[in-house]
Structures are given as C-alpha cells and as structure tokens.
Amino acid sequence: MNFKNELERRCFEIAERTLRDSVTIEHNRTIQIESALFPEVASFKGPPAKEIDVLVAQLLDTPKIVLLISCKMLSRPAEPAHVQEWGAVVQTMNKYSDGTLYFGLVISPTGFTAGCEAWATSHNLGIIPPLKGRKLSFGEETVFRMFERTLKALHARVQLRFDDLKEPPALFEFVYRIVADFEGHHEADLDGRYILFPHGWPSSFGEMYQTLGGRTIEDLWAMQGGTVASLSRRHLVQFGGNRIEYGLDDESTRSATLSTVRCHKNIDMEPCTLDLIRSVAIGKAITSAGDFGSYLEFGLDKKFNLGLHEDGFHLMSTETPVEDHRL
Amino acid sequence: MPMPAEQLLLVDSDGKPVEIDALIERLQRERTRVLADDEVGLVIYMGDLGLYSLKPTDSGAFLAQRVSEISRARFSTRMLRKQIGARVLSVTTDAVVVVKDGNTLRKVRAEKLEPGMVLASGEKVYR
Numbered sequence: 001m002n003f004k005n006e007l008e009r010r011c012f013e014i015a016e017r018t019l020r021d022s023v024t025i026e027h028n029r030t031i032q033i034e035s036a037l038f039p040e041v042a043s044f045k046g047p048p049a050k051e052i053d054v055l056v057a058q059l060l061d062t063p064k065i066v067l068l069i070s071c072k073m074l075s076r077p078a079e080p081a082h083v084q085e086w087g088a089v090v091q092t093m094n095k096y097s098d099g100t101l102y103f104g105l106v107i108s109p110t111g112f113t114a115g116c117e118a119w120a121t122s123h124n125l126g127i128i129p130p131l132k133g134r135k136l137s138f139g140e141e142t143v144f145r146m147f148e149r150t151l152k153a154l155h156a157r158v159q160l161r162f163d164d165l166k167e168p169p170a171l172f173e174f175v176y177r178i179v180a181d182f183e184g185h186h187e188a189d190l191d192g193r194y195i196l197f198p199h200g201w202p203s204s205f206g207e208m209y210q211t212l213g214g215r216t217i218e219d220l221w222a223m224q225g226g227t228v229a230s231l232s233r234r235h236l237v238q239f240g241g242n243r244i245e246y247g248l249d250d251e252s253t254r255s256a257t258l259s260t261v262r263c264h265k266n267i268d269m270e271p272c273t274l275d276l277i278r279s280v281a282i283g284k285a286i287t288s289a290g291d292f293g294s295y296l297e298f299g300l301d302k303k304f305n306l307g308l309h310e311d312g313f314h315l316m317s318t319e320t321p322v323e324d325h326r327l
Numbered sequence: 328m329p330m331p332a333e334q335l336l337l338v339d340s341d342g343k344p345v346e347i348d349a350l351i352e353r354l355q356r357e358r359t360r361v362l363a364d365d366e367v368g369l370v371i372y373m374g375d376l377g378l379y380s381l382k383p384t385d386s387g388a389f390l391a392q393r394v395s396e397i398s399r400a401r402f403s404t405r406m407l408r409k410q411i412g413a414r415v416l417s418v419t420t421d422a423v424v425v426v427k428d429g430n431t432l433r434k435v436r437a438e439k440l441e442p443g444m445v446l447a448s449g450e451k452v453y454r
Contacts, residue, residue, distance in 0.1 A: 117434070145367075153362035153370060157396075160359065160372050164395065177398060178363060178370060183421055184402035185367045201366035207401060 004053060007073040010144055011107060015057050015069070018151045022058035031089065033096030057151065059158045064100040067154065068093070071107050078108035080115040087123025101162065103171055105150070109143045124168035126150065126175030129182075142186060146179040153178045197236070197247030208246050209289045212237055217281045217300065220274065220313060222261040227308045229298075231286070239296045239308035262312030265327045269314060272327070277315045280327065281306050336381040337394065345378060351399060368400040382448075390448075407437055412450035426452075 003009040008025060015023040031054070055069035070086045072078045083106055090104035105126040106112075112120075117131045128146045129138045138146070157165070157174065165171045185202070194203035196211075215231040222228070226240035230249065237246040265272040281300060288299030295309045299318065307314035317325035337345040354360050354371045363370040374395035381389040405420045420438040425447040427433075432447050444452045 149363050149365065149367065156359070156362045157372060161374055164374065174396075177396060180421070181367050181398065181400035181402070184400055184419075196366075199366065201401075204402060 005071075005073045007071045007107070007109065008053075008055070011055055011069065011071050011147060014144060014148045015055060015151060018148060019057050019059070019155060023056065025055045026053070031093065033092060034098035034100060035096050059103075059155050060162065065103065065158050065162060066100055067103045067105055067151075069105045069107065072110075074108060074110050077111040077113045078106065078116060079113050080119050082106065082108070083112070083116045083119040083123070083125060083127065087119055087125055090125065091123060101166065103154070103165070105175065107143065107147055109138075109140045111137070121169035121172045124166070124171045126154075126171055128175065128179055130176050130179050138182065138186060142182060146182055150175055150178050193242065193244060195243060195245045197245055198250045199247075203246075205289075205291055208237075208244065211235070212246060212289070212298075213286055216283055216285045217306070220278055220281060222258045222274075222312060223256060224258065226310060227261070227313060229306075229308060237296070237308070239310065241294070241310040244291070244296060262309070264312070264314040266316050267322060272315075274313065276327065277306070277313050280304060280315055335397075336389075337378050338381055338391070340377045340379070347397070351397065362396065363398075366401065368398060368402075370396055370398040372396055409437060409440055410453040411440075411446065412453075 003012065003025070012023065012025050053071070055071060057067040057069060059065045059067055068086075068090055070082075072082055074082075086104050086106050090102050093100075093102040103126070104123070105128065106120070107128045109129075111129060112127055112131055114131065116127065119125075120127045128150060129143055130146075154174070165174060192202060194205060194208055195201070196203040196207070212231060212235065215233060215235055217229055218232060219230040220228070221230075226238050226243075228236055228238045230236045234249050235247060236249040237244065261274045263272050263274050263277055264270060265276065281304065284300035284304065286298045286300065287302045290297045295307045295314075297305050297307045300306055303317060303319055305314075305316050305318055315327060317327060319325040335347060337347055337350070339345055350373075351369070351371060354373060355364075355369065360372045361369070362372055372395065374393070378394050379391040380394050381391055406417050407420055409416050409418055418437040420436060422437040423434050424437055424440060425432050425434055426440070427445045427447060435444075440452050442452055442454055446452070
C-alpha cells in the first residue's frame with residue numbers, strides 16, 4: 001500500500017483497524033458515476049470522471065453505504081474550495097448512484113477556515129476537527145482520535161438507521177456531535193490529576209465521586225509514593241500527591257506495600273496505628289469527598305473523615321461534641 | 328438547532344417526562360445502541376424510542392424536537408448563565424447558538440452571545 005503522506009497512512013490504519021477489510025485508499029483514482037443513463041451526463045467523451053485521492057470505507061453491505069474520506073495535509077487551515085470540491089464529488093456520486101449511498105468526510109489536522117462550515121452543512125459533509133465559532137487548535141493525535149471515534153460511531157449508527165442522515169445537514173451535525181466534546185476533554189487532559197483505571201483515561205473530581213460514592217472501604221495500605229483504599233465491587237483509589245488514580249482494580253498496578261505508614265487520628269492529628277484506622281474505616285461507605293491538594297478526604301457513613309496522604313492516613317470523627325467522639 | 332442544548336428536558340410521545348439518568352443507564356446496557364463510550368464520553372442512539380426534547384419558548388409553550396442521539400461528555404466546558412427571552416439558561420461556553428444577522432442566520436458560541444442579539448427562534452438575548 002502506498003501513501004502520499006503520513007496523514008493518509010495514519011487515517012488508513014485507523015480506518016482499517018476500525019472497519020477491518022472494507023477500507024481502501026486510492027491515488028489519482030478516476031471516479032465514475034454508477035449510472036450514466038441520464039441525458040444530462042451524456043457527452044462525446046462519455047460520463048463525467050474525476051481524478052481524486054480518496055480513502056474509501058464501506059460502512060454497510062446491504063444497502064451499500066460508502067464513506068468517501070478526503071485527507072487534507074496542508075500547512076494552513078483548509079479553505080472553502082477544499083470542502084466545496086469534496087461536496088461536489090459526493091453529491092455527484094449520490095445523484096448518479098445505482099443504489100449505493102455515499103457519505104463524505106474531510107479531515108484537515110490544521111483545521112478549517114470559517115467559510116468551510118456553510119459548504120459542509122449544505123453538502124452534508126462531516127468535517128474533522130469541528131468548527132466552533134472560534135479558533136480551536138487540536139493536536140494531530142486528537143484529530144486522529146476524533147476520526148476513529150467518528151468512524152466507530154458512524155459504523156454503529158448506520159447499522160441501526162441511516163436514512164435520516166441523508167438530508168443536509170444531518171451527517172454534518174452527527175459528526176459534529178461526535179467530535180465536539182473533545183474540547184472539554186482536551187482542556188481536562190492538560191491537568192492530568194485524576195486518572196481512571198483500567199484505561200488510564202483522564203478524569204475529574206466529579207466523575208471520581210460519581211464512581212466511588214456509596215462504595216464501602218475494604219482495605220487500606222500504603223506503597224511507595226502513595227496510599228491506597230480498596231473499595232467494594234472491585235474498585236480502588238490511589239492517592240499519590242499530584243495524581244489520583246481510581247477505578248476498577250485489575251491488581252496489575254499494585255506494587256509492594258510499605259510496612260511503616262504515618263497515621264494520625266482526631267482533629268489534633270495524634271499519631272496512631274494503621275490497624276486502628278482500619279478497624280474503624282473498613283466496612284463503612286463513602287458518603288462525601290474532598291480534594292485538598294496534599295491529601296484526599298472521604299466522609300464515611302457521615303460520621304468519620306478518612307484522609308489519604310502521600311505517606312499515610314488520617315481519621316477523625318465528625319460528630320459533635322468533639323471531645324465525646326475522640327478515637 | 329437554534330437554542331443552546333444544555334438544559335435537556337425529555338418527554339415521550341404522550342408528553343410524559345423521562346428521567347434522563349435512568350434512561351441512559353438502561354440504554355447503556357444495550358451495546359448496539361452505544362455509538363461511543365470512551366475517555367471523551369458516552370453517545371447513545373435513541374432515534375427509535377420516540378422521545379422528544381422540549382425547548383421552552385417566550386410564550387410559555389414548548390417546542391418538541393425528536394432526539395436521535397444523547398451524549399454525555401465526561402468533561403464539559405465552563406458554564407454560563409444567559410437570559411434568553413423570558414428564561415435564564417445554564418449553557419456551556421461552547422454551546423452553538425443560531426442567531427439572526429440581518430437577512431441571514433449565523434452560528435455563534437454561547438460565550439459570544441451579546442445582549443440585543445436575536446436567536447433564529449425569534450427570542451432576544453437580554454444578558
């Protein structure tokens with residue numbers, strides 16, 4: 001397989017991985033309409049033909065649905081003429097189709113100029129990355145992730161229903177909905193404090209609490225560079241100072257536990273043993289959470305606060321009067 | 328899509344409200360419906376369920392639009408409060424809104440909505 005540039009190669013690999021063997025790439029391919037039995041396309045040279053570079057992905061066998069992908073590797077954002085040209089190709093292929101439905105997609109890692117959207121919506125083309133009214137810069141890897149997500153989603157979508165995607169701007173809007181959420185994700189990704197196991201996906205405090213809230217503590221231990229709470233239904237949370245990892249416990253990330261752990265109890269942080277903290281915390285459910293930067297604190301059964309530090313734990317009762325509820 | 332779509336109200340064909348969290352949890356188990364479920368978020372197809380999103384208008388009536396997909400981003404962008412017509416909405420800064428611009432329509436991000444702009448639906452932006 002020959003590729004004109006790195007963008008084509010990556011897009012082909014992604015499409016092949018996503019859709020398996022229904023993907024081909026062709027350079028200077030002369031595309032011809034499927035049905036030439038229309039007076040308006042009759043000429044002395046035969047039906048119209050055009051040479052293009054195209055990544056072809058078949059999304060559905062019956063009826064045949066084909067995605068025609070144009071990979072634009074440009075030093076500047078793609079211009080309306082690029083989108084307009086692809087719109088004309090897809091529109092002509094559909095107009096003189098013999099039963100095949102063609103969808104069109106344009107990928108330009110350097111983005112698109114503002115005028116492209118009007119052409120993409122009127123020709124019902126998907127564009128990656130999306131245009132959102134201000135200049136957004138996505139890295140090349142993010143654009144490839146967008147492409148992969150779009151292919152997967154479109155492939156799954158046409159198995160369920162496809163006729164409603166034919167009318168402009170339904171496909172444009174569909175692709176937009178699939179890739180638009182990368183903006184918030186991109187911003188969160190830069191922070192990198194919360195990581196979701198087992199995929200290693202960037203996460204947020206809200207999602208962490210949504211996942212862990214209500215689970216009971218099953219064990220506590222410390223390891224090099226952090227402390228860990230094992231939770232019910234095979235989950236865990238690991239606090240490592242500037243990184244909080246949580247999610248499904250596949251036990252592959254566990255390292256040796258430390259025998260000496262700094263533990264404190266009560267509001268005045270008296271030293272105590274890990275056994276004491278375990279004896280109170282284990283079996284209790286997480287009812288609140290707070291990220292205080294240097295430690296992560298969970299409310300347990302609305303009666304205790306359990307803190308996970310980089311080098312140990314703290315535990316205190318939240319009931320009043322304080323003196324009557326010391327541990 | 329003339330309105331910011333962040334405050335989603337879903338109803339069935341009889342007009343009965345649908346609880347969105349429970350619906351997503353139920354549909355998520357039907358794997359063929361899941362169009363995307365990754366580090367960016369979740370997108371579920373629901374075009375065959377006959378569900379509609381309701382957009383309140385100035386007159387107090389609701390405009391129903393059929394919903395084909397519902398997405399839940401794992402990260403959303405900053406939220407804004409905007410008064411559009413008689414309503415005050417919470418919208419993300421990147422929500423796309425269609426406004427009238429002379430004789431044409433134009434898309435703007437919610438963060439660029441300014442008092443005095445008129446949406447494609449005819450509602451005015453107050454603040």
